[in-house]
Amino acid sequence: MGKFSWSSLVPGCYGGHRHQRGHGKLPIAKQISFQRMSFSDLSNSTGGMLTPEDISLSLVGSNLYIFKLAELHAATQGFAQSNFLGKGGFGPVYKGFVDEKIKPGVAARTVAVKQLDLEGKQGHKEWLTEVIFLGQLKHPNLVKLIGYCCEDEQRLLVYEFMTRGSLEKLLFKRYCGSLPWSTRLQIAIGAAKGLAFLHDLEKPVIYRDFKASNILLDSDYKAMLSDFGLAKDGPEGDETHVSTRVMGTQGYAAPEYILTGHLTVKSDVYGYGVVLLELLTGQRSVDKNRPMRKQNLVEWARPILNDPRRLNQLMDPCLDGQYSIQGAQKVAAMAYQCLSQNPKSRPHMSTVVETLEPLLNLKDMPIAPFVYIAPAETTSNEEESTKNEVKQRHKDRSPKAGKEVGNTKFGSPTTHNNQNLKRN
Structure with missing residues (x-):
């Protein structure tokens, strides 16, 4: 039995790329009956001692890509502020783009790159937890982990990009x-x-x-x-x-x-x-x-x-x-x-x-009422004045002004302008 270490658990960490094959994916092991490797499986080994075979099972069939820091630097345009999406407990998240030019074998796609904040509250353990769980768990309602980077002290995760955010x-x-x-x-x-x-x-x-x-x-x-x-x-x-x-x-x-x-x-x-x-x-x-x-x-x-x-x-x-x-x-x-x-x-x-x-x-959604607003009664002089005003507007209107819209919309549902409602 070999001694357990973080570097043996996840290939690519600490400069170790011995387990890589092909275009930077994890090795595809033969799967007869796949069972998820859990953290309890890891800790239950005698004295924390694990064989390389035990460790490799934790990510078997995950097809995760191992990215280099330079590749993710290029994908995010140098972690540019213009690509900054937000920051959580783990660290900042950037929008990026990967393709064959950046990482051979990777289909062109937009990604979200999460970078560990070395001064933050989370660290290697939380990063590893995500790799282990999302590397094995696949479901339409779980975000897809595409790959990771583990270089020196740097820890990054690469996800599919979610268009509408959180x-x-x-x-x-x-x-x-x-x-x-x-x-x-x-x-x-x-x-x-x-x-x-x-x-x-x-x-x-x-x-x-x-x-x-x-x-x-x-x-x-x-x-x-x-x-x-x-x-x-x-x-x-x-x-x-x-x-x-x-x-x-x-x-x-x-x-x-x-x-x-x-x-x-x-x-x-x-x-x-x-x-x-x-x-x-x-x-x-x-x-x-x-x-x-x-x-x-x-x-x-x-x-x-x-x-x-x-x-x-x-x-x-x-x-x-x-x-x-x-x-x-x-x-x-x-x-x-x-x-x-x-x-x-x-x-x-x-x-x-x-x-x-x-x-x-369910079909009990209320429907906004349709309200017809009748034009106000006017005298003959007011009618003539209104006609002249309309003619003048048509005459003065320039093509750049676009279509003029009056203050009152006839025949439209009476709804509030949600964009102007301030939340309590």
Whole structure:
């Protein structure tokens, strides 16, 4: 048995490229019956001693590309500020483009490159966690990891680029944006499917940091879970929980996890309930700028969630009433269950999916009224004056001015201009 080391676990780290083959992909091992290698498998080896064969199983069949730092430097135009997408706990994220010229064998595509902040709170362990989990787990509602870079102290991850960014950025705009009810429901279902997949694995995975900023959206608003740096293997056998240091984000962490450090899949379900509540209300889970009693969204809203008569007190004003009443009531009821103080009372994520999916077919969406505004009565002199004014406007109008639009639109639905509604 050889001694376990980080450099042997992930080829390409610490200048070691012995395991590369072809165009920089990991070696494709023969797969007869593939079983996911978990962190518990690694730690359960006697005295932390692992054979090279044990280690290689952790990434077998992943087809991840090993990038050089220079290649990612070229892909992001030198990590240019113009390509900066945002920054999370791991570090900054940049938009980039890779093709055959940058990395032989890689199909041309836009990517997101996440770079470890060497001064930040996360480090090699979180980076490795993402490589291990996303290198093996494939699902339509999990973001796709394309490859990684491990050079000296540098740790980078290369993902498929998600056109619409995070749910957080779309939902919590300063001014009301275009995130209609059906889209919110679609996002909630997609995220639930991602969690259900993780929880229903033979070796369950606890996501541990479920929040709006970790839900990324493609051009069709399909939700994908990202950022697996805090993910943990779930309890196995007779174990009821995983004991771990409390980590996560304020406002999303389950109360029993905060108190005891006991982590279960039901901890994820609580976080999901918080995001479901955010989708209903359009408000962040914690906001110190709100009145004292509303600063913690769950504490304020949970008593209302189970009372259909008070639902309108919760609903995001940016929806402008354009949502299914029946659907909103069922979503609120589901959020109420997910946010239960008793973990055992929270539903399984597969049950959440089964409950929410049929809501997409509900037909009780209100329709904005069609209002015809009759022209005001005018005297003959006023009519003549109006005609002369219209003639003069036509005469003075230049081609550059484009089509003139009056102040009143006739025959159009009466709706609010959502772009000018400031969120409370």
